[in-house]
Amino acid sequence: MTPHLTLTLLFFLLGLVFGSFFNVVGLRAPQKLPFTADRSICPHCKNQLSWCELIPLLSFIFQSGKCRHCQHGISIMYPAIELITGLLFAFAYIKLGLQIELIAALLLIALLVIVFVSDMRYMLIPNNVLLFFFPLFILIRIVSPLTPWWSPIMGALTGGAIIVIIILASRGGMGGGDMKLFVIIGIVLGLDNTLLTLLLASVFGMVVGVVLLSLKIINRKQPVPFGPYIAAAAIVAYFYGEPIVAWYFNFLS
Ligand SMILES: [Zn+2]
Structure with missing residues (x-):
């Protein structure tokens, strides 16, 4: 793989991981909950999720969009936000390359994804x-x-x-x-x-x-x-x- 392609893929994967984090921030920030202190739980059965249930995109696909414990459907919002963030991170790198402005672009994407999640869910x-x-x-x-x-x-x-x-x-x-x-x-x-x-x-x-x-x-x-x-x-x-x-x-x- 060329260095450019490797970095594009890297930014995509980085975006998937950050997208999963922005989901958490967007859902917890309006309730003033900490982002890191407690582990993620299934909102229906309250079971704590293990690391293999928290892999961006893949967990959703391999669990066919259902909780492993209670079989309740998982909102499509989670993988969608992860995928969009991944694509936007990769796109920002392709458009801007490695320069300071890329930090501005990634921070802007971060803010807007969090705003999107919060405003959709809580209207704020x-x-x-x-x-x-x-x-x-x-x-x-x-x-x-x-x-x-x-x-x-x-x-x-x-x-x-x-x-x-x-x-x-x-x-x-x-x-x-x-x-x-x-x-x-x-x-x-x-x-x-x-x-x-x-x-x-x-x-x-x-x-x-x-x-x-x-x-x-x-x-x-x-x-x-x-x-x-x-x-x-x-x-x-x-x-x-x-x-x-x-x-x-x-x-x-
Ligand atoms: Zn559950």
Whole structure:
């Protein structure tokens, strides 16, 4: 195997393992539970899981998606999050190679996967997670700045301000967690791509909303978490923001 292929595979495996950890963080952080102290248990029969039941992806496949003790189905969310994290880690390495910006990309993926899990499950974005990542991203943008250098500052201010306006105008729908998340996205992505994230998140939310409504999976009154759309939009904007923005202005002119 070439070194490039070996490293791609390594980042994929790293992503699988971290994805399994982000599942735990996303499910435990909102309840303020420690991430490491107690071993994982089956949420149904409360049996402690052994190491062979905690192998990312493989345990799920070999146990055919069922708990070994009580045969209760395991949520597809666990292997799906592991696989997505693995693919995103490998993709980030392929796109960026070994440079400081790769750390920014991996941290961004980490934050967004955790936000995705928490918001899907509890409809909230845990403050302690946002506070953990906030200083890391400021540090990253000092070491690996964007051009122009003030773009992250403007991105954070504009992103946060727009969400505050949406919160005030809509009375619900979005919350303080979404606002703080957009401040962080502003720092990592800069002004243009933060605005693009807002736009894409609304489009994703609308498309998925219409599909879920027409399939009668949700009803009109049901509140839906916005975090998963923000997470997906921020990933697309981070990796493909420049070509999308360029295409958009070409399209307009
Ligand atoms: Zn069980």
